Amino acid sequence: MFSKMTELNPNIMKIFTVEESGTADMATKKSGISKLWPGMLIDDFLFEPCGYSMNGIFGKDNYMTIHITPEEEFSYVSVETNATQKCYQELVQNVLNTFYPGKFIMTLFANKTSVAMESYKKHREYEFNNYRKDTLQEVQFQNYSLGYMSFHKAPS
Numbered sequence: 001m002f003s004k005m006t007e008l009n010p011n012i013m014k015i016f017t018v019e020e021s022g023t024a025d026m027a028t029k030k031s032g033i034s035k036l037w038p039g040m041l042i043d044d045f046l047f048e049p050c051g052y053s054m055n056g057i058f059g060k061d062n063y064m065t066i067h068i069t070p071e072e073e074f075s076y077v078s079v080e081t082n083a084t085q086k087c088y089q090e091l092v093q094n095v096l097n098t099f100y101p102g103k104f105i106m107t108l109f110a111n112k113t114s115v116a117m118e119s120y121k122k123h124r125e126y127e128f129n130n131y132r133k134d135t136l137q138e139v140q141f142q143n144y145s146l147g148y149m150s151f152h153k154a155p156s
Helices: 010-016 024-031 087-099 116-125
Strands: 003-004 043-045 052-057 062-069 078-081 103-111 133-142 143-154
Touching: 003 087, 010 024, 024 043, 024 052, 078 087, 103 116, 116 143
Parallel strands: none
Antiparallel strands: 003 078, 003 103, 043 052, 052 062, 062 078, 103 143, 133 143
């Protein structure tokens, strides 16, 4: 599963500056990244003067990686994991509740024998609080399937 988020809240993006957080560990805790996957072993880095990168490992062979460019003119957050889930909706909602993007895309890869294929079959139905789906595209390859969805924040 991969997600890229844009149109990010400047107050949240401030967390990923040396001036606001001082250390990568503090940025990880203040932002809530440390709660995305309980028990994840995190190796994080806070760039000078701003920017953030995190690689986490958990379970037997699972990883999560997050990269953040917080500058308002071109801010984005990317989140990627190879963790196989029957449903990614809760994880994606937790990521959205951490970063509150104005827009995001989600891509989901699954092969025919993976646990994630169950999630892939359900992804058309995914709904996220306060977001509307703009695009849904699907591609079937010989050995795997790819789903792509884009969302925008719904008017309040």
